[in-house]
Amino acid sequence: MDRLDEINAFIAVADARSFTHAARRLEVSSAQVSKLVARLENRLGARLLNRTTRDVSLTDIGRAYLDRARQVLEDFATLESSVSEQSGPRGLLRLSAPVSFGAAELVPALLEFAAAYPDISLDVTSTDRMVNLVEEGFDVAVRIGLLSDSSLVARKLAAVRMVTCAAPDYLARTGSPTTIGDLTAHEAVIDTNLADPTLWRFGVEGAPADVRVRGRLRFSGAPACVAAAVAGFGVTRVPAFAAAEALRAGRIKALLCDFEPEQIHVHAVYPHARHLAPKVRAFVDFLARRYAGEPEWHQGWS
Known part of the structure; x- marks a missing residue:
């Protein structure tokens, strides 16, 4: 040994x-x-x-x-x-996941997984930093958006719409934007976790189209942006899972739905291995089953 x-x-x-x-x-x-x-x-x-x-x-x-x-x-x-x-998956599973997705969607799934696999212990790190799985000793990570590390195995779990939204009282004061160009006249609530926070990408007749927005409120996370939009501070653009509850309750309204960009995706990623550890396989398979079909964060508001 x-x-x-x-x-x-x-x-x-x-x-x-x-x-x-x-x-x-x-x-x-x-x-x-x-x-x-x-x-x-x-x-x-x-x-x-x-x-x-x-x-x-x-x-x-x-x-x-x-x-x-x-x-x-x-x-x-x-x-x-x-x-x-022969005795089932077991051991410690170290997981990295984005803060906003973890808070909104992943925690309930993790609790279900923990109940289904009592021999697996979970050590979950919530961070929006792109961790190095091998260097930092993680077994698996949940990531959203484009994947840049080709050395990892990626399994697609679910699609995510990017939703532009604002509170009804804000729209009553300013009017609703009907084209993406109208956003330049609106106060934006900006999520600084995006690669270029003030450049919002849309789709116009199947082609990408960008608009540069401005705003005095910036937050490093979608939940805070949604809270600011609900409070009437402006228009925000966030992943659907972060806004779904407020959209269903009518506290905010989806805008410019005909101009949404291509959907981004949630992936489970893990290092290459000739023999995948049973605990990792069990976890990734569980998430794939859990998020199969149309995601619940797209339902009940659009």
């Missing part, structure tokens, strides 16, 4: 390019990781990593060894999983 610990430490450092980040992922000290890698190099009689004060990189021998080392660990994981699968 000591040799497997050495190999695991080496892979973690190679992936993270840092002994500190590898130690965080493995939940041990940096000194312990350094000791394991040094012991592996001494036993092999070869230097696997180049170390500087700012960076860690693979030597040519280390790069060749890394591929075989991954296979060894995957084979070992396959062996253990073949036994654990």
Whole structure:
């Protein structure tokens, strides 16, 4: 088992390019990781990593060894999983999820999952930061929108409409926009989590169309934007799951529905592995079943 610990430490450092980040992922000290890698190099009689004060990189021998080392660990994981699968998924599942989606939609699903799989423990981090799953030791992440990391496996869970909306009393004062160009005359409540917060993208006759908006209220999250819109401070544009409850209650009204852009999607993403851990497979399959069909956040208001 000591040799497997050495190999695991080496892979973690190679992936993270840092002994500190590898130690965080493995939940041990940096000194312990350094000791394991040094012991592996001494036993092999070869230097696997180049170390500087700012960076860690693979030597040519280390790069060749890394591929075989991954296979060894995957084979070992396959062996253990073949036994654990007989008694069902179990163990600790570390999950990263966006703050707004977690608060609005994911928490009820997580509680259902926890009830259905009592042998799986959940450690959930709610953050809008794009975490590095491998470096930070997450098993799976829920992400919304475009996926940029091609090194991860992605499973589409659900579609999400981007909804432009405002309170009836605000619209009574200002009038309702009928074209996207009308938004330039309105006060916008801006979600700074968007890549370009003041550039709102729509679709006009099947083609993308952008409009630059302005507003004095900015929030780093859709729930606060919805609350401001309900209070009559202006027009906001948020994912449907964040606005659905207020839309159904009539506290805000959907606008410019004929100009909505293409829907974005919710994905479950996880690192490539030749043998997927039963706990990860169980979780991703559960979410896929939970969100199958037309999402509930699109129903009851449009």
